[in-house]
Amino acid sequence: MATHDASAGTRSTRTGGPGAGRSAGAPAKAWPFTAFRTLVALQSVAIFVQAITAGMIVAGRSGAKDLHGGTATLAFAFSLLTLVAAILVWKPGGGSARIIVPSAVMLVLIAVQAVLGGAHQKLVHVPLGVALFGGIIVMVMQAWSRPGGGSLTASASTSTSR
Numbered sequence: 445m446a447t448h449d450a451s452a453g454t455r456s457t458r459t460g461g462p463g464a465g466r467s468a469g470a471p472a473k474a475w476p477f478t479a480f481r482t483l484v485a486l487q488s489v490a491i492f493v494q495a496i497t498a499g500m501i502v503a504g505r506s507g508a509k510d511l512h513g514g515t516a517t518l519a520f521a522f523s524l525l526t527l528v529a530a531i532l533v534w535k536p537g538g539g540s541a542r543i544i545v546p547s548a549v550m551l552v553l554i555a556v557q558a559v560l561g562g563a564h565q566k567l568v569h570v571p572l573g574v575a576l577f578g579g580i581i582v583m584v585m586q587a588w589s590r591p592g593g594g595s596l597t598a599s600a601s602t603s604t605s606r
Contacts, residue, residue: 476537480529484587487526487550488580490519495577498570516558523551526583543586550579 493515500508530547533539553576560569 473537476532483526487522
């Protein structure tokens, strides 16, 4: 039987059982998960500021379009870094791969959003902005969820403690 202490970062090897074909219970590393959470938080702030600056544009505030464009660049950068962190949570972090797809989808949608905004396609740009706001809420909930009483790294520690 393998035991895993995620807080101490220790592990013992596993023989037999349901997960025997996998790399024998790699410890879940905390730093990729912390980076992922931090970047999701930054990405959510950037998307929230996007909504604020969009309202400023509608209200006719001067300089709002430049601020909206600058914040879009930040949202894209944070989204890209969030995807990298999601991959690191999985490999080498030993956590769940389930956060990679939403992170990748958000990156693609933010890129499409930027292109649509630059092309002044408000008919699609505005509803997609609302969808991105919903998407980041899902990511925040996922980043701070505790499936099975654990964190996103629970899948690694659960599979090694049986």
